[in-house]
Amino acid sequence: MHRIVVDAMGGDHAPDEVVRGAAEASLALTNAEIILVGDAQVLGRLLPRMRHDGARVRVHHAPTFVEMDEKPAEALAAKPEASIAVAADLVARGEGDALVSAGNTGASVLACARRWPLLQGVRRAALAAVYPTELRRGEKDDPFSLILDVGATIDATAEDLVGFAVMGSAYAKLVSQNRRPRVALLSNGTEAGKGPAEVIEAHARLVETTELNFIGNIEGLDIPRGVADVVVTSGFVGNVVLKMLEGVSETVVRLARYAHKERLAWRLGLVALSSAIDQLKEVTDWQQYGGAPLLGFTHPFIKAHGRSNARAIHNAVKVAHKALAGNLTGNIARTMAELDERSQRRGA
Template identity: 40%
Template structure:
């Protein structure tokens, strides 16, 4: 399979991107990588590899660029070129750690939606206490949603969790303010009814935000506004918790000794909260896999995102979503 990678996107590009690419090529013999970017800037970090093709681009979509305008005007940018690669079929999937809005806009304008999908959703795997993680969508592709959108999110999330994450019969939960069937606003009440009637998923009912890290569900669906706030709350809480633990362990000689004795346990805890092990955020509902890696991705995170993209291609996730949506034209 061929993967198109934006070598210039993200806070740590191009070094982290190239290093992640080289790690992936070493571990995944079934992939070929097309690395797009400024060849002069990429060159210091590159190594010769027979499955790596570097494609020079003159432009870069910057973090501060207007999303839609950047994709339209910067036609020779690394981000625009990777999207065109999956559109014309020269690559099977693409990945960028750059401007999220531009990647989503480009995904819609260039790659296009699967027929029958009203609105694509941004989804990623978030950590849980048991280390298994859960998939959550939408995380911000659409601030507003209709009940039918949440049903499609659930179907796409279920397929991804089953095919990519290897969960036999993923539990799908609807994020709500209570677990009772009648809880919530008009959106969640109507969505609950649709999800309960859907035979293609394993719907377990409403779930609350406080239970998400306890592995209450394998897939959690919500509107993009709510999902984005929950995502940032989890990220902020995890970061604050690690900072407070570090401060507590550095408070005195006694606690510093304790930190040394607990080093392996603390490393495990940090690993459970590390986004880099889960890959990136996928834009579900597009005609080809488009992966958004975290803007601050290091080489390990890029490697994980490449692994995620390759598994999506290998298991034909986009094709299965297309077939499932086509079988349910009333959604």
């Protein structure tokens, strides 16, 4: 049985939507136990109003929680019994196997980093994000590509980037059911010699790996095209890229709204396209994806979007369950050990 700890107080719509999503997951995942961490009084009032399995959802009391706009380090210092801290503790103590949170990203990452050890061979953790692309991938026909790191590690060495590539590939294999995900380094040119020193060095190392399907460097414009299934970059660049991509999407929506108001012909055009837009919305719906993982630690952590509703939380719990059932952390550790062995042989 897999025990999935859910920070019930984290997220814009917490605790109601988080509890509802976890409750739904308890009915869908018969070999999982959901541990809701948060105010027991509040959670105890919510659960009986929802369809769930009372033998598979339990509550662990945490008296406080970190607000979405609080500074992570300060909030965790001031609130040692915040739901995310208690949740990460439960996993660290072996009372849970994976963690899901839609709460403050910084606080969630920090809470895990302070309590969970890194996997053997992993130097730094990476936070991944998913982005909808033109091309689809894997047995699930997944429209999302994975970008990592998007903020857990600001500076990344060549060794870190290789580690991110291994972790991203293992995750894509499992979650997108993509047998051989295409892994690429994000750079300012496709040539091997382009980019900063750490990217050039990482390229040289990745080219030699047989464990990964490394396709070389890609440029920013290749991300939405879906040229790669796993895009590897440092946390600083990844965060900037992700925010920019989100900004572009929002601007496109605003422009469409403007067009809708401006001219009748444009409005009619948009109405004609509405079913196609709905379909596009369906395939690129991040709620369907559930969340993005924090990779590199001994336990899976799925960070759900702050605006997650019940469906997104349900899917995030399912992703966590999949990560446990597919032994994601074990697979990462094994590949890292193989790479390490090869580099030692080369050194000798």
